[in-house]
Amino acid sequence: MNILHTWIASAALAIVTVAPIPVFADGDPDAGERVFRRCISCHAIGPDAGNKVGPTLNEIFGRVAGTVEGFRYSRALVAAGQEGLVWDDANMDAFITRPARLVPGTRMSFSGLRKAEDRANLIAFLHTLTPETAMGTAHLVPGDPELPDEIMALVGDVAYGQYLASSCVTCHQVGNTESNIPSIIGWPAPAMVTVLHAYKNKNRDNDVMQQQTGTLSNEEIAALAAYFETLE
């Protein structure tokens, strides 16, 4: 059996196997809350939740793996994050199927959820703990594309992104000032990638943005997303 979703472990650009059917896309959060009882002894959630045996799962989506503040991760998980593992639905699904398979060396001693339906429901529930802004879904609109994994998984080069971004910041101000044109700094990379592709594919229809993105390759979009994510 192959790991359906993985991330790029190096600068090499393509991997990824058969596109899976994203069952997790339509889980039931209420049912997921019941599944979560199996997690609760190690993971705290909700307002003021801190870390326990495992990190809090508040705002987990869109987050780089191994980066919840104050939690001591295994080296394996930190390395995975540094190599580009970001918690999106697909990676979360793979992880909770069997944590040690996606991230060998993780300290999470949970054997996994075998049933796809349980995983889908749990993911739907965990989404309720991630405010839209943190997830970047605040930046998304209906009609934005579902991008193939090989695009979402690209790891952008920040230095190249900085150069490319010089053309964005003619209009999008660095800093949080918005004057009729939205601020784009600090967006989670997956949201930025999705939105840029939405313009490139003409799912969104601002002609300046279509023009700007029309000349960008997938790698260049990843680079921009990586750079803007670093700004505060």
Next chain:
Amino acid sequence: MKLDRRGFLGAGVAAAATASAPMVMAGSHGKPKVVVIGGGAGGATAARYIAKDSGGAIDVTLIEPSRTYYTCFFSNLYLGGYRDMASLGHSYGGLAAQGINVVHDWAIGVDRDAKTVALAGGGSVPYDKLIMSPGIDFRDGAVEGWDLSSQNAMPHAYKAGSQTELLKAQIDAMPQGGTFAMVAPPNPFRCPPGPYERISMVAHHMKNNNPTAKILILDPKAKFSKQGLFQDGWARHYGNMIEWIGPDFGGDMVSVDPGAMEVNIDGEVTKVDVCNVIPAMKAGRIAELAGVTNEAGWAPVDPHTMATRADGDIYVLGDSSQQGDMPKSGFSANSQAKVCAMAVRGALTGSATFPARFSNTCWSLIETDDGIKVGASYEATDDKIAKTSGFVSQVGEDDATRAATYQESIGWYDGITADMFG
């Protein structure tokens, strides 16, 4: 050692530093020195990016006579009454705070052998790399009867500030039913839609203050930027107030008499109340003095870096450059400045360089909430900056689209001025 850019792109690798070894200039005072002449759209941006991205490794001096830069962009909106002059003024305090040595003086000469720039106030400034973005100057004798000494009677208002204020005062003082004439420039010139946006703004003013006024455009060009969009807008908003006289009807055979306030169109003399003469243009004079311009009056540059063809240590940006397909606009100058800043940093400190890419968008306002735009992307080829693709607003767009375009232009104005001045 030069990287093959096509090969670079073809490799599909997102980024790589050039393989060239750092060529740190061992100047007498250690740090490499960049001097920038002109603190406008091109120069301010280049100075800021080099200072910001080199983290203090490069000494940046900006030479600019004015303490306040008034943008030409949106100066037409001032004429239309949408902006005040103060909102177009920007100071250099932010650049100074970035560590840039801002010298308020004129550059009056460049010694390319000694690599120094002479200042009007005396003394000179040494450089390892010199960047010039001095904007435009007017060609002598371009419009018969007009020279710089007539600019009070017949303003050009094509450098923003007091000229713009003068033109505005003349428009405001125009007698009811009077005539406003514009002598439009031949190609190439700063801001291709600029004269026609200006006509729109004057018409907007007249419609509300002087509805029987007439507006004449005397144009040596057979066609102009966004022509269909402007003419459609003029017909919708301003009836037959505006008359465009192209070369077929003598628009290319115009002389003026500033004393008598007359224009002569191919032998036919017309009395006018305001006359906006926008003469043919050339590179800012200092580029010519540095010997980097050609017979046409512009400075040919290498599209990959904006270095002049005449001198690899002198770069020319913006309106003064002859680069290929990009229009002479603030947006273009800003875009070119970023490529140049990267190339100059790379040459002086060995920092990573990437293949040059450029873009431009020009927004224009036809009437309240009726904005249009034209834009394109460009790449560097060996002989020119070449357009790769573009877009333009369409005739018949709905009101919401046009209003959004105008709102977007305001965002762009705030964005680019922040990008220039920090």
